[in-house]
Amino acid sequence: MFLAWREIKQNKLRFALITAVLLLVSFLVFFLSGLASGLAGLNREAVDKWQSDTIYLTEESDKSLNQSMMTAEKADEVEGGETAVLAEMNLIADNGEAKNGVALFGIRPDEFIMPKVTEGKPFKDENEVIASDYLRDEGFSVGDELSLSSTDEKLTITGFTDKSRFNAAPVLFMDLPDFQKIKFGQAAEQMEEGEETVNAVVVKGGSGEQVPDELEKIETETFIKNLPGYTEQNLTLTLMIYFLFAISAAVVAIFLYVLTVQKIGMFGVMKAQGISSGYLAWSVIAQTFILALIGVLIGFGLTIGVGQFLPNAVPVTFDYGLMAVYGAVLVAVAVLGALVSVWTIVKIDPLEAISG
Amino acid sequence: MTDHVLQLKEVTKTFGSGRTEVQALKETTLEVARGEVIAIIGPSGSGKSTLLTIAGGLQTPSGGEVHIAGERITDLNEKRRSRVRLDHVGFILQASNLVPFLTVSEQLRLLDKVKKGNMSAAERDGLFEELGIEELTGKYPGDLSGGERQRVAIAKALYSNPSLLLADEPTASLDSDRAFEVMGLLKSAAVKKDAATIVVTHDTRLTDYVDKVYKMVDGTLRLEEEKEAERLPDERTEFLEPEEERDGV
Ligand SMILES: Nc1ncnc2c1ncn2[C@@H]1O[C@H](COP(=O)(O)OP(=O)(O)O)[C@@H](O)[C@H]1O
Ligand SMILES: [Mg+2]
Numbered sequence: 151m152f153l154a155w156r157e158i159k160q161n162k163l164r165f166a167l168i169t170a171v172l173l174l175v176s177f178l179v180f181f182l183s184g185l186a187s188g189l190a191g192l193n194r195e196a197v198d199k200w201q202s203d204t205i206y207l208t209e210e211s212d213k214s215l216n217q218s219m220m221t222a223e224k225a226d227e228v229e230g231g232e233t234a235v236l237a238e239m240n241l242i243a244d245n246g247e248a249k250n251g252v253a254l255f256g257i258r259p260d261e262f263i264m265p266k267v268t269e270g271k272p273f274k275d276e277n278e279v280i281a282s283d284y285l286r287d288e289g290f291s292v293g294d295e296l297s298l299s300s301t302d303e304k305l306t307i308t309g310f311t312d313k314s315r316f317n318a319a320p321v322l323f324m325d326l327p328d329f330q331k332i333k334f335g336q337a338a339e340q341m342e343e344g345e346e347t348v349n350a351v352v353v354k355g356g357s358g359e360q361v362p363d364e365l366e367k368i369e370t371e372t373f374i375k376n377l378p379g380y381t382e383q384n385l386t387l388t389l390m391i392y393f394l395f396a397i398s399a400a401v402v403a404i405f406l407y408v409l410t411v412q413k414i415g416m417f418g419v420m421k422a423q424g425i426s427s428g429y430l431a432w433s434v435i436a437q438t439f440i441l442a443l444i445g446v447l448i449g450f451g452l453t454i455g456v457g458q459f460l461p462n463a464v465p466v467t468f469d470y471g472l473m474a475v476y477g478a479v480l481v482a483v484a485v486l487g488a489l490v491s492v493w494t495i496v497k498i499d500p501l502e503a504i505s506g
Numbered sequence: 507m508t509d510h511v512l513q514l515k516e517v518t519k520t521f522g523s524g525r526t527e528v529q530a531l532k533e534t535t536l537e538v539a540r541g542e543v544i545a546i547i548g549p550s551g552s553g554k555s556t557l558l559t560i561a562g563g564l565q566t567p568s569g570g571e572v573h574i575a576g577e578r579i580t581d582l583n584e585k586r587r588s589r590v591r592l593d594h595v596g597f598i599l600q601a602s603n604l605v606p607f608l609t610v611s612e613q614l615r616l617l618d619k620v621k622k623g624n625m626s627a628a629e630r631d632g633l634f635e636e637l638g639i640e641e642l643t644g645k646y647p648g649d650l651s652g653g654e655r656q657r658v659a660i661a662k663a664l665y666s667n668p669s670l671l672l673a674d675e676p677t678a679s680l681d682s683d684r685a686f687e688v689m690g691l692l693k694s695a696a697v698k699k700d701a702a703t704i705v706v707t708h709d710t711r712l713t714d715y716v717d718k719v720y721k722m723v724d725g726t727l728r729l730e731e732e733k734e735a736e737r738l739p740d741e742r743t744e745f746l747e748p749e750e751e752r753d754g755v
Contacts (some may be wrong), residue, residue: 420605422597423617424593426585429620
């Protein structure tokens, strides 16, 4: 530490540069991770809000919500701590001024996935909906009448709720019988109680219950991973982050190597005096650790700072736990890059320094 | 055990092989005792540095034996030799002896960090005073003159109380006044610390300060001159007083 810190203090510019590189890389990593969780949130936010443990789909659906169709009667065979049926379809909603893709959820108001309204009132009468408050930002408001892309039925927004996006679309929540009318039109009129069609049953608590015939029980996390595009998108961003780790290791390795080569004579003299390679190598490691830590911390601060000024349209959400892990990985990777220099130091022959 | 800090027995050194073979050092036997200061002079390429680095355990001889402080170092691996250097040997080189980003006092603190049993603060201050650098402790090597740098290098080499002090052309980068001054300080400090000292130099005038002068010619070491006096010649004592001027680079 002694040597490491003294050298940094005496060569501020040089070490500021390498810190700056680490800062920028960490900024990019943090930002990408924010983007990754933001985009992930876009897909899974509504599901996360349920805080459910498992989800039941039909066996033949291959874990795809849209392909899973069951009668409400069948759905009610599912047991657990708390259960809730879910019917879902995608539509375009239009209030006359603004148009937006939405995910329409058919639910029962007395089951646990019924959202709390943050503005206005819950749905009560026919064709009333609670809307995700992202729609408010898009120009929708309480009382709006919505025409839909696939039917002549009109919906009315009675209230808004927060954190409700599913598969990148804001959610509209409505009562299950009304949902049947939207989805099946005339046919819904003849439906008896229990004949309604739903796509899934969401379960919170409970465990080890019998799984009804033809249904499959999956973890909520598995359900999310099978949302269209979710895994692919996450993988792409995560891969970019991993590339950045490799890049920062390479940059640090090259930079430190150049600095070390410049100091070969000095290290050689020290080794001639009997100072061990281990001590000198530790000094380089310590130096890298200090610089990487400073770079990553500033990068972290910068990311948070910039995050404050981003428009809402940029889907960035900071997951501090994950950022801490990425930051630690960056520091570790930088230290790994320093190993090239350690090797160089170990190989220095003090004799060459002496005979200059 | 003898009282000789350094013993070279029939040491030889050959570089290369076949047609490119260079016998840098022919069979050489040399003993240096505590408090003894010897000089090795000789033309460039005659093998002076080779002898010095073998004596300091920086390279192994092709033949013969080297003992430092009674320990036979010839067969030790680099790690163990490094330890011997740390414990027993002080080096002073032509230049660039100092770590550029450490102040004079930090140069010594670095040595505190890597080994135990060094000087007390009082001893160190005494050494600084002896070498006339007590005012320079907060300065970086870049801010010192050549003469001052070499005086700091002497302090650094002696700081560990080495039993063997090896200097390879320590005055080569200095003008002659500064060279006398540094040489005088080196001699008196080494004697005071009771170190066995070898100074390699090409400046024959500097040999006034030493007890024995050896001459190296083509890898053969010969005793040139042996003196009775262990004291410094009178006309040179004035150089022991540190001077204020800082004209060197
Ligand atoms: N590492 C080496 N490899 C090959 N030849 C060397 C090496 N070191 C020294 N020599 C040769 O050994 C001879 C003595 O060199 P050196 O001890 O440096 O002389 P001096 O210090 O007296 O100028 C020279 O001919 C030099 O070229
Ligand atoms: Mg030489």
